Amino acid sequence: MSERTEVSSLGEFGLIDHLTKNVEIHNASSILGVGDDAAVIDHFGKQTVITNDLLIEGVHFDLMYTPLKHLGYKTVAVNISDICAMNATPTQIILGIGFSNRFSVEALDEFYEGVYTACDTYKVDLIGGDTSSSQKGFIISCTAIGEVAPDKFVTRKGAQKSELLCVTGDLGAAYLGLLLLEREKKIYLENPQIQPDLENEKYTVGRILKPEARVDLIDFFAQNNVTPTSMIDVSDGLSSEILHLCKQSNVGCVLYEEKIPIGEETRAAAFKFNLDPTACALSGGEDYELLFTLKQDDYDKIKDNTDISVIGYLTDEEAGANIITKGGNKYAITAQGWNAFK
Amino acid sequence: MSERTEVSSLGEFGLIDHLTKNVEIHNASSILGVGDDAAVIDHFGKQTVITNDLLIEGVHFDLMYTPLKHLGYKTVAVNISDICAMNATPTQIILGIGFSNRFSVEALDEFYEGVYTACDTYKVDLIGGDTSSSQKGFIISCTAIGEVAPDKFVTRKGAQKSELLCVTGDLGAAYLGLLLLEREKKIYLENPQIQPDLENEKYTVGRILKPEARVDLIDFFAQNNVTPTSMIDVSDGLSSEILHLCKQSNVGCVLYEEKIPIGEETRAAAFKFNLDPTACALSGGEDYELLFTLKQDDYDKIKDNTDISVIGYLTDEEAGANIITKGGNKYAITAQGWNAFK
Numbered sequence: 001m002s003e004r005t006e007v008s009s010l011g012e013f014g015l016i017d018h019l020t021k022n023v024e025i026h027n028a029s030s031i032l033g034v035g036d037d038a039a040v041i042d043h044f045g046k047q048t049v050i051t052n053d054l055l056i057e058g059v060h061f062d063l064m065y066t067p068l069k070h071l072g073y074k075t076v077a078v079n080i081s082d083i084c085a086m087n088a089t090p091t092q093i094i095l096g097i098g099f100s101n102r103f104s105v106e107a108l109d110e111f112y113e114g115v116y117t118a119c120d121t122y123k124v125d126l127i128g129g130d131t132s133s134s135q136k137g138f139i140i141s142c143t144a145i146g147e148v149a150p151d152k153f154v155t156r157k158g159a160q161k162s163e164l165l166c167v168t169g170d171l172g173a174a175y176l177g178l179l180l181l182e183r184e185k186k187i188y189l190e191n192p193q194i195q196p197d198l199e200n201e202k203y204t205v206g207r208i209l210k211p212e213a214r215v216d217l218i219d220f221f222a223q224n225n226v227t228p229t230s231m232i233d234v235s236d237g238l239s240s241e242i243l244h245l246c247k248q249s250n251v252g253c254v255l256y257e258e259k260i261p262i263g264e265e266t267r268a269a270a271f272k273f274n275l276d277p278t279a280c281a282l283s284g285g286e287d288y289e290l291l292f293t294l295k296q297d298d299y300d301k302i303k304d305n306t307d308i309s310v311i312g313y314l315t316d317e318e319a320g321a322n323i324i325t326k327g328g329n330k331y332a333i334t335a336q337g338w339n340a341f342k
Numbered sequence: 343m344s345e346r347t348e349v350s351s352l353g354e355f356g357l358i359d360h361l362t363k364n365v366e367i368h369n370a371s372s373i374l375g376v377g378d379d380a381a382v383i384d385h386f387g388k389q390t391v392i393t394n395d396l397l398i399e400g401v402h403f404d405l406m407y408t409p410l411k412h413l414g415y416k417t418v419a420v421n422i423s424d425i426c427a428m429n430a431t432p433t434q435i436i437l438g439i440g441f442s443n444r445f446s447v448e449a450l451d452e453f454y455e456g457v458y459t460a461c462d463t464y465k466v467d468l469i470g471g472d473t474s475s476s477q478k479g480f481i482i483s484c485t486a487i488g489e490v491a492p493d494k495f496v497t498r499k500g501a502q503k504s505e506l507l508c509v510t511g512d513l514g515a516a517y518l519g520l521l522l523l524e525r526e527k528k529i530y531l532e533n534p535q536i537q538p539d540l541e542n543e544k545y546t547v548g549r550i551l552k553p554e555a556r557v558d559l560i561d562f563f564a565q566n567n568v569t570p571t572s573m574i575d576v577s578d579g580l581s582s583e584i585l586h587l588c589k590q591s592n593v594g595c596v597l598y599e600e601k602i603p604i605g606e607e608t609r610a611a612a613f614k615f616n617l618d619p620t621a622c623a624l625s626g627g628e629d630y631e632l633l634f635t636l637k638q639d640d641y642d643k644i645k646d647n648t649d650i651s652v653i654g655y656l657t658d659e660e661a662g663a664n665i666i667t668k669g670g671n672k673y674a675i676t677a678q679g680w681n682a683f684k
Contacts, residue, residue, distance in 0.1 A: 031389060031493075031495075032495065032497065035498075035590075036428070036497050036498055036499075037393060037424040037425075037427035037428055037498070037573075037574060037575060038391045038392055038393035038424045038425055038427070038428045038430070038486075038488070039391070039392050039393065040389050040390070040391050040392075040428065040490070040495050041389065041390045041392065042389045042390070042492065043390070045387065047373060047382050047383065047384045048382070048383045048384070048385070048390055049380045049381070049382050050380055050381050050382075050383065050392075050436065050469075050470065050485070050487070051379060051380035051381065051436075051470060052394075052436045052437075052438050052470060052471070052472055052483060052485050053438065053472055054438035054439070054440050054472050054474050054481065054483045056440050056474060056475075056476050056477065056481065057477070058477040059440070059474060059475055059476060059477065060474070082379040082380045083379075083380055085379035085380070086378070086379055086380045086382070088380070094392065094393070094394045094485070095394075096394050096395065096396035096483060097396070098396050098398050098401070098481070127392075128392065128393060128394060129394070130394055130395055130396050132396050132398060132401060132402070133398075133401055134398050134401060135398065135399070135400040135401065135478060135479060136477060136478045136479075137477060137478075139396065139398065139440070139481055141394060141396045141438060141483035143392070143394050143436070143485045144380075145392070146380070148382070150384065151373075153373075153374065153382050155374065155378050156377075156378055156379070157378075231379075232379060233379060248377075
């Protein structure tokens with residue numbers, strides 16, 4: 001970066017004006033946006049779906065290998081993913097950031113460039129925010145807002161015995177992308193002369209640095225009159241999410257290892273690390289795909305969508321949550337997902 | 343504190359269950375609360391007002407003299423104050439916290455005790471949240487949600503020439519409470535044997551540690567059919583807020599020093615520090631009173647409310663924002679409020 005403008009030269013209100021001067025509004029529901037004590041939305045008879053995530057440098061992201069523009073995009077995408085997991089349409093975000101004095105106005109501009117790109121992609125409006133200094137590092141608070149027809153939201157609680165267990169896209173790639181970035185970071189720290197070698201790893205690295213929320217699937221459900229009976233987004237790994245759905249819906253399940261969708265690049269990357277690709281899909285996390293359950297009668301509506309895989313079915317709660325391996329063995333599914341406190 | 347339970351012994355989901363197990367719901371609009379990907383609200387035809395604040399240890403609060411219970415209460419109160427500043431009724435909050443391993447489950451319980459007390463006081467529902475570790479200190483992200491009849495919200499933009507400039511309660515006390523706490527901290531750090539001497543300073547110290555949002559005034563406005571033409575809450579000091587209203591409404595103003603409401607305890611505390619009480623009210627901040635403008639025709643509706651002071655009137659923009667001192671001199675109002683980046 002050639003220029004460095006200190007944030008203190010703008011002041012708090014000047015900075016907010018600077019960062020939001022090009023904000024665009026896509027939704028009629030955004031009644032009042034940035035610049036007052038609070039924002040106002042009107043979903044015109046629909047219900048409002050709302051979620052908040054706190055993202056902290058050194059815990060949720062590493063700026064050594066995360067470009068600020070990608071971080072801005074990902075912040076919006078992962079929050080919108082939670083809105084999608086309710087079968088709702090995302091409409092607005094509110095963004096608060098805290099940062100130490102190592103961040104210049106140009107660095108914040110890069111972050112916001114990613115935020116605005118995501119706002120365009122997902123047709124959501126930035127309607128409010130907060131900026132603050134921090135004692136250490138970069139801190140992001142993102143609130144995402146969406147809308148859904150009254151009582152048409154989908155929770156984690158509605159799954160019933162005999163229904164289908166389905167997942168969108170493919171799994172495990174984000175975790176392998178993270179391992180690759182961590183490996184290159186270690187090599188770089190040991191010898192800064194060596195350039196990173198990530199040329200053939202675009203898919204996995206892209207999945208961790210710039211994930212997408214599956215708004216397209218929510219649109220597909222609406223167009224094809226499909227209503228999942230329960231849904232959750234895959235942020236902590238497939239195992240952990242399956243256990244959430246089973247516990248909250250009071251059901252068990254059978255998951256078939258051979259049905260878990262895993263991409264070719266992901267398999268290749270897993271083998272390089274001597275890892276089982278299935279284990280990466282089960283425990284990896286950060287894929288931001290949608291895990292959902294479906295009545296069997298609805299199977300015909302989804303069977304031609306190559307972005308949806310049926311990976312198992314639901315059973316009585318007493319049978320527990322189990323996986324049938326490719327070899328035909330049956331094991332209880334255990335959560336080895338990410339635990340922020342360990 | 344006699345016990346110390348490590349957060350890691352509960353895990354992320356166990357901690358969330360623990361902190362939210364006694365959550366109470368006060369509003370029919372809270373359709374779905376804690377425990378899913380997102381929360382759902384239905385304001386039944388009303389508009390939704392929403393705001394978010396990021397509060398960072400060492401920047402916005404000092405845990406050396408801020409009890410965690412008070413911090414929890416204040417977090418909710420200051421966010422609700424922003425909802426009140428839109429002339430809206432607060433209904434829900436979403437709370438995200440990040441904390442280092444120096445915080446035990448018992449410490450978090452204390453914080454949440456304050457949060458729940460505030461939820462009871464203001465009849466708002468905690469409907470979602472996020473917990474995370476942090477590399478350093480305590481980080482709070484609070485989203486407050488409220489409702490207002492369609493297009494009845496009050497912004498900073500509606501003030502017009504000749505209208506009255508009004509403020510609720512009294513000003514300057516929170517800043518003096520902060521000075522007192524900072525002085526006692528310094529004394530304590532120099533000599534830990536000396537006990538803090540804050541016995542006669544309950545009012546000022548209470549104003550900084552446990553501020554209240556003026557929901558009562560929003561109720562008063564509704565009951566007496568009063569609609570302010572513009573409104574803002576006093577978080578950065580009276581000067582700064584007056585300049586916001588004037589700039590966004592394209593008006594000037596005359597403020598009378600003698601009309602600024604300042605309590606006796608506040609004056610006494612100011613004199614101890616050799617400070618001008620008026621300067622404390624103008625630049626102090628954190629009072630969380632409401633500054634608003636009113637049509638002259640509405641004066642009769644508010645004149646008997648001893649909690650509202652008329653402190654000046656609005657003029658043409660060209661005349662600027664001015665204060666008339668007790669001695670009869672006229673000065674331009676300048677913002678010396680808190681700047682988080684200096």
